[in-house]
Every structure is written in structure tokens, then in C-alpha cells.
Amino acid sequence: MKISAQTIMTKxxxxxxxxxxxxxxxxxxxxxxxxxxxxxxxxxxxNGDKTTDQIVIKKTSFPHEEKESSPENHNSLLDF
Known part of the structure; x- marks a missing residue:
């Protein structure tokens, strides 16, 4: 909803x-x-136009890779 500058000036x-x-x-x-x-x-x-012109970013989900649970895949603490 946009409010005119004249209305704001009156306020x-x-x-x-x-x-x-x-x-x-x-x-x-x-x-x-x-x-x-x-x-x-x-x-x-x-700042009036900033709120109406903001870009909406959608959350995108990416499929996670499934690792096999074998000992060779757990070499580092950083491996998840």
C-alpha cells in the first residue's frame, strides 16, 4: 500500500x-x-520505496548426498 507524500506531509x-x-x-x-x-x-x-521494492528470496532445498556408512568414509571430523 502506497501513501501519498501529500498525506504524509499533512501528518x-x-x-x-x-x-x-x-x-x-x-x-x-x-x-x-x-x-x-x-x-x-x-x-x-x-525510505518508502525500499519496503515495497524488496526482493523476496525463496528458500531452496537441495537434496543431500547420502554417503555409505563404511569406515573409509569417516576419515575426518569434517566429513558429515
Whole structure:
């Protein structure tokens, strides 16, 4: 799902307005909360395409070779 840049900018403006009110009220906790929200929205603008354009890698299983269980095949600890 893609969100338009205009929608994100509107959200950023809303958060900035709320942050300004929190600053006037000297509410440091609210200021930080709104700053984190602005940061998150900015990350959406800068990284938005990365999440939708990621390549999906499928796990591929390969058949394992079966070795005969004879003493000559167990020469090393690295032989499995």
C-alpha cells in the first residue's frame, strides 16, 4: 500500500502543530513524542520505496548426498 507524500506531509504538519502546543505548555514528554512521530513520517518519505521494492528470496532445498556408512568414509571430523 502506497501513501501519498501529500498525506504524509499533512501528518507532519499536524504533529508539528501539536509539538508547538506542547512546547508552550513546557511538556517535555509530549514534545519528544511528537518529535518521534515527525521522525517516523520523515523516514517514510525517505525510505518508502525500499519496503515495497524488496526482493523476496525463496528458500531452496537441495537434496543431500547420502554417503555409505563404511569406515573409509569417516576419515575426518569434517566429513558429515
Amino acid at each position: 507532519i504538519e499536524d504533529e508539528l502543530n501539536q509539538m508547538k502546543r506542547a512546547l508552550l505548555q513546557e511538556d517535555e514528554l509530549k514534545v519528544r513524542e511528537h518529535a518521534r512521530m515527525v521522525k517516523g513520517y520523515c523516514e517514510l518519505l525517505t
